Amino acid sequence: MAKKSNRIASFLSARRRWVQGLVGAGIYAAVSVLGISLWWVLAAGAAVGLVFGKVFCRWACPLGFFMELLTGIGGKDSKFQQMYQYHKLGCPIAWASGALNRFSLFRIRLDEKSCAECGACDKACYLSSIEPAKYSLYKKDAERPGEAFACSKCLACVSSCPSGSLGYRPGVR
Ligand code: SF4
Ligand code: SF4
Numbered sequence: 001m002a003k004k005s006n007r008i009a010s011f012l013s014a015r016r017r018w019v020q021g022l023v024g025a026g027i028y029a030a031v032s033v034l035g036i037s038l039w040w041v042l043a044a045g046a047a048v049g050l051v052f053g054k055v056f057c058r059w060a061c062p063l064g065f066f067m068e069l070l071t072g073i074g075g076k077d078s079k080f081q082q083m084y085q086y087h088k089l090g091c092p093i094a095w096a097s098g099a100l101n102r103f104s105l106f107r108i109r110l111d112e113k114s115c116a117e118c119g120a121c122d123k124a125c126y127l128s129s130i131e132p133a134k135y136s137l138y139k140k141d142a143e144r145p146g147e148a149f150a151c152s153k154c155l156a157c158v159s160s161c162p163s164g165s166l167g168y169r170p171g172v173r
Contacts, residue, residue, distance in 0.1 A: 009168060010159035016058060017068070024062030042092055049097030053104035056093050058152040098149035105170045108146030108157060110138055115165040124160035127151060137166060 012019070030036040045056040057064050101107070121137040122128040127145035128135035136142035137157050145151055158166045 006158060006161060006164040006167070009155045013155040013159045016154065017065070020059050020061070020065050020068075023060040024065045027060060028062045045093035046096035046100075049093075049100040050104060052106045053101040053146075053153055054094065054097040054149075054151060055153045056097055057091075058154055061091075061093075098151075101149060101151055102147045106168055107171065108137065108144070108151070108153075109167050109169050109171055110144075111165045111167070112138075114163050116163055118162065120160045120162060121157040121166055124156040126154070126156075 027041060031038060031041065045060070048055060058068075115138050117138055119138075122132065122135075122139075125135070125137060125145050127148055127150055128137060128142075134143055135145040135148065137145060146153075146157070153168065155168060158168055
């Protein structure tokens with residue numbers, strides 16, 4: 001039976017676009033209506049990265065929300081997809097929080113004892129499915145995609161695990 005953290009991850013993962021749209025709208029309103037400085041947004045995005053890693057891009061960014069809409073319309077090979085990648089390359093929040101994926105308090109963590117090595121998590125992850133020789137969420141000698149710069153904490157890996165062996169949890173290592 002799936003663990004509680006797995007069920008919460010599934011619930012959130014299925015509603016990520018809504019969360020991103022709502023939080024993104026709040027940030028946009030704070031900047032454009034209330035006149036909050038963008039520097040505060042940058043500082044907050046990087047500070048959140050210390051605790052949660054690179055969550056801003058896929059859970060809070062107003063630009064990311066629209067870019068994902070456009071790439072969804074245009075498909076994987078569209079110009080919008082290239083624009084989205086360029087946009088992320090130029091974003092200081094993405095750089096800071098992506099670098100913190102290795103050190104953040106919350107990370108994608110594996111319970112090796114309960115893992116059945118079924119491979120469902122690797123198929124669900126956009127990093128390990130693109131580079132299976134490099135990344136894996138469970139194979140011993142592979143790099144963990146959750147600690148890579150590009151992992152934006154979509155939680156697809158956690159919600160795909162049938163045994164609840166993966167969790168997005170705090171820990172010391
Ligand atoms: S989906 Fe879960 S049980 Fe299957 S390999 Fe990944 S961590 Fe292990
Ligand atoms: S949270 Fe990171 S490791 Fe998990 S599926 Fe998404 S990109 Fe892959």
